[in-house]
Amino acid sequence: MDFLVNHLFGIVDSFLILITAITGYIVIKNVKREAIIKIQEQTIGAYTQQNEVLQSQIDSLRDGVDDLKKENLSLRQIIETIKDALKAKGMIITIDGDLVTITDLKGSASSIRRRSIKPDGEGK
Numbered sequence: 001m002d003f004l005v006n007h008l009f010g011i012v013d014s015f016l017i018l019i020t021a022i023t024g025y026i027v028i029k030n031v032k033r034e035a036i037i038k039i040q041e042q043t044i045g046a047y048t049q050q051n052e053v054l055q056s057q058i059d060s061l062r063d064g065v066d067d068l069k070k071e072n073l074s075l076r077q078i079i080e081t082i083k084d085a086l087k088a089k090g091m092i093i094t095i096d097g098d099l100v101t102i103t104d105l106k107g108s109a110s111s112i113r114r115r116s117i118k119p120d121g122e123g124k
Contacts, residue, residue: 083093090105098114 101111103109
């Protein structure tokens with residue numbers, strides 16, 4: 001009888017060790033899975049935030065380009081107005097790339113190349 005009880009305790013002990021090992025394996029597997037999911041969520045969040053920042057910068061650059069287009073159009077209109085006003089006074093202005101030529105009523109012409117202007121804050 002003692003032999004049977006000892007043998008039964010040995011089987012129960014072995015069974016409990018096996019159950020503990022299986023439970024430990026499942027717990028470790030779940031902890032790793034949860035850690036991986038958390039890392040993935042953090043990574044997705046970081047990429048989403050980075051995309052929002054980049055989209056904001058793109059929108060800002062688009063607005064800047066639109067402003068520059070408007071300014072460019074305005075400057076072209078001013079140049080055409082100046083040309084028309086001088087033409088009414090008998091002076092014809094021709095702009096060919098960097099070369100500007102002014103011709104008066106007598107037919108004499110004066111040409112000059114466009115000078116380079118440094119952007120604000122450079123070379124001062």
